[in-house]
Amino acid sequence: MPLDPRALSASLNEALTLHSSLCRREAAEFLKATDSGEELVVACTQESRLFQELAEEANSTVPIKFVNIRETGGWSRDAAKASPKIAALLAAAHLPAPDPVATVTYQSAGRALIIGPLDAAERAAEWLGDALDVTLFSQGAGDSGGAQVRRFLVLSGQIQTLTGWLGAFELNWQQNNPIDLDLCTRCNACLAACPEDAIALDYQINLKLCDANRACVKVCKVAGAIDFTRAPQSQRDSFDLVLDLRATPAFTQHAKPQGYLHWDGRDIKALLQWRDQVGEFEKPKFFAYKQKLCAHSRNEKEGCTACIDVCSASAISSDKHRQQIKVNPNLCVGCGTCSTVCPTGAISFAYPRASDQGVRFKTLLSTYQRSGGRDAALLLHSQGQGAQLLGDLGRAAQLEKNQKEGTHGVPARVLPVPLWHTSSTGLELWLSAVAYGASNVWVLLTDEEAQQYAAALREQMAVAQAILSGLGYAGVHFKLLQVRDARDLAELDRQLQAMAAQAPVRHASFAVQADKRATLELALDHLIAHAPKTDGERIVLPACGSPLGALAINKDACTLCLSCVNACPASALADNTAAPQLRFIEKNCVQCGLCVKTCPEKALSLLPQLNLSAQRKESVLLNDMPPYVCVCCGKPFGTLKGIEAMLGKLAGHSMFQGAALERLKMCGDCRIIDIYSADNETKITDIPS
Known part of the structure; x- marks a missing residue:
């Protein structure tokens, strides 16, 4: 790799030594560094296992972090220009680990359930029986049927529900077959005796084929496993692990519960990893x-x-x-x-928190810019397949570096950022990254991601791009890079060569907050303040996924009942205690639609937009109307339109005729006085509170 230690030292304000074979001939230098007692960053992930073993042998307790600058920077056709990026990656690696978060605990004693055809279930159980307490749930005989020697407990019947997770699966089924597999000795006498071949090698009776001659019962007298008079029984049991061999899995969601494996019978490695889930486990x-x-x-x-x-x-x-x-x-x-x-x-x-990601983005971009880098593109990718793809891309570029045509590798301006999950960042962090100086924010998706993730990210990116385009920032700032596997390396390589978009000239200094809306407002304020141009006072945003917007009101329909105020979770809507008014603060509106669904008059509708004027943060009047005054005392107690609407709806009701209808025009106090005056026999206890 064409590394420049002087430039890197200047960028990081730290003396660096360049090693050529640190992991082999110069391993002593690594051990010497561990003696310092300070946290150590190793700019190589290829030999991380070796470095850790060396540290353990030396009884070193120094925290060691690893960062890949080879495939992501040094192995690229842009390697000679990659010093700013490498400095940024090293600076980010020096950041302290995020604060610990609460954990979720699983406890598994290794009680495993295998669901599937009896022959396949027994074969799988042979792999697992030495490590797990296995129970089989038969789903037919399969191609060869069950073994004659019964080594495992076998259940049968119709599965009703299967729910839960590692250490806490609950199976509910109905035992509805005349043969009790717990009593069956697999002597095969019933199979030989049945004239209709209604009994297969799963030792269950196909009741559709059975003609009730009961020959099987006669030959099973000793074992007593067959009883046609037994009523179906609902059963329930708990398991720690579930191995599902059926064509259709019990859980259809993309991310299956931990402890559940839908196995195709081919990937032995997956099965062996699954059997290791015994003991106590924690996750964030x-x-x-x-x-x-x-x-x-x-x-x-x-x-x-x-x-x-x-x-x-x-x-x-x-x-x-x-x-x-x-x-x-x-x-x-x-x-x-x-x-x-x-x-x-x-x-x-919470793992890591948004504020931690903000510090990371800011450190990467500020170090890159301070080192002379321009037009930075943040590439957010997963720690698994995403990191593997970038590694493959870097290796391909290194192997083809002497060819005129070939893989380019990760460009010098692209800063890879590994994430626990690629869809864990959104609008407020992306806009913050642009405010910090990023020209582009790209998210790399692979086939390990659920389809709905891509749809959600596209919606968020459409909103973010609409904001920047409306503010006059040229170019495409946000993009999804979707790659399935190594066969798409050429397409990934091509997409990484995209043109840089325009970013603010002055880079923001604000910090990402724990509150999402607070961070979004800080980013918007900076981007609006440094916008190249704005056309009008409002930017229309996509209807799907926008957390920003206003409300349109039909004043002719609105009665100022203020139901919407009570429904608003973001304090965007408010009343006025001094007068019948509906007020609105656009900055607070999250476009959830609760006010629209609550309004009995259907007078409200959402307007996804970004208001660029200062009025966006102020309380503005949406609607007001004259108050309705009591016909007795003259005190206002409602709105004119609201009371008139009520009178119109109740005028034809039998309970509101004559004096009763007139009482609706009175305030609460006068209404009670009028009721007492009209009927002196009314008791105080009869009056509703």
């Missing part, structure tokens, strides 16, 4: 939820369902009783897409 609790900010439900009206719709693990559901969402931490796989699409920030990604 990937999310944080603030119910007060949630725009899912108010007053039994459903508003935003973005997180429920996008979750690939079926971990998020609607809690209608509490009028909020419910997240199952045991099912959550930490994709973070729920936080990306959440308009309010009620659900946020």
